[in-house]
Amino acid sequence: MSFTPEQFAAAQKANLETLFGLTTKAFEGVEKLVELNLQVVKATFAENVDNAKKALSAKDAQELLAIQASLVQPIAEKALAYSRHVYEITSETQSEFTKVAEAQLADNSKKVQALVENLAKNAPAGSESTVAIVKSAISAANNAYESVQKATKQAVEIAESNFQAAASAATKAAQQASATARTATKKATTAA
Numbered sequence: 001m002s003f004t005p006e007q008f009a010a011a012q013k014a015n016l017e018t019l020f021g022l023t024t025k026a027f028e029g030v031e032k033l034v035e036l037n038l039q040v041v042k043a044t045f046a047e048n049v050d051n052a053k054k055a056l057s058a059k060d061a062q063e064l065l066a067i068q069a070s071l072v073q074p075i076a077e078k079a080l081a082y083s084r085h086v087y088e089i090t091s092e093t094q095s096e097f098t099k100v101a102e103a104q105l106a107d108n109s110k111k112v113q114a115l116v117e118n119l120a121k122n123a124p125a126g127s128e129s130t131v132a133i134v135k136s137a138i139s140a141a142n143n144a145y146e147s148v149q150k151a152t153k154q155a156v157e158i159a160e161s162n163f164q165a166a167a168s169a170a171t172k173a174a175q176q177a178s179a180t181a182r183t184a185t186k187k188a189t190t191a192a
Helices: 005-056 061-122 128-191
Strands: none
Touching: 005 061, 061 128
């Protein structure tokens, strides 16, 4: 099977379109991350100004401790929310890349199958066993890829589950730390 200049040009055009599509998706992911970071910086700056004003307006050490204790949980929750947003953006971008890769692989697999079929039709007599071996090897490679793909998807699902569990544990730890800080502040205030 030989390629004509038109087929070669069409293949190059398709590859360039795929490359430009992936580049666009990558830039969209970066743009979302930059936008998220700008929002976080703005919000953090505004909150720091407010927190500094509150701290400066504290009348005594107990009030200052109470202000600091009240900030522990929101900071931890915001850090977790930020991590979740980053994870969602990167997962979404990675998912787009995976879809394109799977589509390209499926397309290439069909082309290889068509090539093998064409070669089999035009193969000299007595080469049936060689063609069968090639078909078997291609089938085995496709099956191996599908197995790896399934294992990868399972690993991603496990990683997502672990991330969710870690985020939940961190939220609980932040809530406990905040409660402990409030209790310590109350004890310090009542002792004074």
